[in-house]
Amino acid sequence: MKKLADFARLSARQVLKKRMRVFLTAFGIAIGIAAVVGMVSFGEGIRHQAIETIKEQSDLTLIEVTGSVRDETVIPITESKVSLIREIPHVEAAGPVYRVSFSTLHQTYIDVLGISAEDLRVLFTPVFSAGDLYPAGSNQVVIGHELAEKLQKYEGIRQGDLFTAIIRDYAPNGAPSDRKLAIRSGGTLREREDQLDSLLIMDRDTIHALSNESVPYNAVYVRVDNPENVLTVAGGIQSLGLTANGAFRQIETVNRFMDLVILFLSIFAAISLVVGALMIVNTMVMSVYERTREIGVSMALGASQRDVVTLILIECLYIGMIGGVLGDLLGILFSYVINTAGKAYLISQTGELFSAFARYDLALVTPEILLSGFLVAVILSLVSGIYPALQAARLNPVEAIRHT
């Protein structure tokens, strides 16, 4: 509507005429917006920090896929599922594995990972303190750092030794029977602070040959190209009916928790927004009252009810925009104070415990937060203007013109 540009200019005159009143009203909204922006930035800062910490401490791009139970049927990991996983975009590598367990002659319990040497190399980039990867189909194994220490301590097994693993099978009637398997420790891993430290790793085909029938894989390890894509890939895996797990789940948990925390912080901050909105209602009701005669005259001169509503709402739009900008500025200031004075105080109070804070900003103001703050101010002002605007539009022109 071409009218709108003219109306915008006309309303701007009204707003400029009552600069002080408009500024004070907008300031009321601004304080609420600043509180929300500050609180959300604070929450986002903490979220960012928690996620960065998780990223540093864990292998984010690794997903462990397992079968799942849906509607009481087990969805197994078959070769075709593995192919489908490999086709998901952003998947760099996917290696199916078997998980079994052995014990030693001295009853040390050993968790075994059956994986092809190539998959192990691509997915886990193993670094050896001694020895090397196993050849395909061999009885040679790679031993995790922690397990290697344990085997040496309690069993006297060293790098390069040939030793006996006991595989326990159960007959259909539940009776156990043991088989013996001679394996050679062909490689020892450096410490890596992940699950491989306590595993015995050997070729997948060797493990597969141990069982008579063909069994589904126990898991698939998936390497994603980039941490940002992990959730998408996990979603793709889930849509295949499988279960995806990994360090990224921790991030999901943090996100869910922080969403809740931020929501609560914002709700409290939003109480001041309600006060601001009431101020706008009050200002506009007064403004409509003062202008009763002007509105009546406008109606006599051809303004429709819709024109009157539009004019009042444009004024509210201005108040909202001024309040939004002011609120964002105050919010940035608020965050700055948290990041300087607040941070210094927190570190002096908690010392070591929160040393991580020293590296990051406590409050993280993002363009999204500022944009949302601005939009909330504008929308809130428009909503607050509805009642006064309708009141103005419902004026009886004859009575309004007679109003003094």
Next chain:
Amino acid sequence: MPATIEVDRLSKVYRGGVPALAEASFTIEKGEFVTLIGRSGSGKSTLLNILGCLDTPTSGSLVLDGVPVNFRDPSQLVSIRRQKIGFVFQQFNLLPHLTAQENVEYPMLFNYHEPKIRAHTAGELLTSLGLGDRKHHHPAELSGGEQQRVAIARALVSNPPIIFADEPTGNLDQKTSADIFSLMQEISRVRKTTFFMVTHEREFGEYADRSFRLIDGKVTGT
């Protein structure tokens, strides 16, 4: 030539039972200058507000410039006010924060015109009413007579066939009143605009094409 205002048995009873207008019937031709005289409380403003589509009658019918008015259709009332009617008030009722020219342009905001056309029309009108050097003054900087001339320009800006004026000289001294009255008469003559003017000044009735009297809600002299 069709009549500009056709009034048929218009009555108005205010809430609370005050009968302000009783079965008024008359017709006014295009370009006629009509005055309405009557005592305070006789129903002059009531009649004028109904004719101006600002108020609704209790019964009766009204045809303006060939259009039967449906008082229950707000959008029709708005478009009639925009296209067929200009108002001049006793209190001038200019918007104080707008200049003379902006006040004259004001009705054209609701009945959209390009800003250039608006400014041109308003400027010409003000000049023709002798206010060429007052265009950018605010109402507070103008005399009563000047303000009323601005208000007349505002009523004329959409070039409506009818102008309703409720005691337009009520707030002016005698000399200025006479000036404003003859200005309106001239406009009526030159532009063929129908004027319907409420006044207390009996004298004006003598100069009008026709003069109605309103006594206790009843129109005479038609």
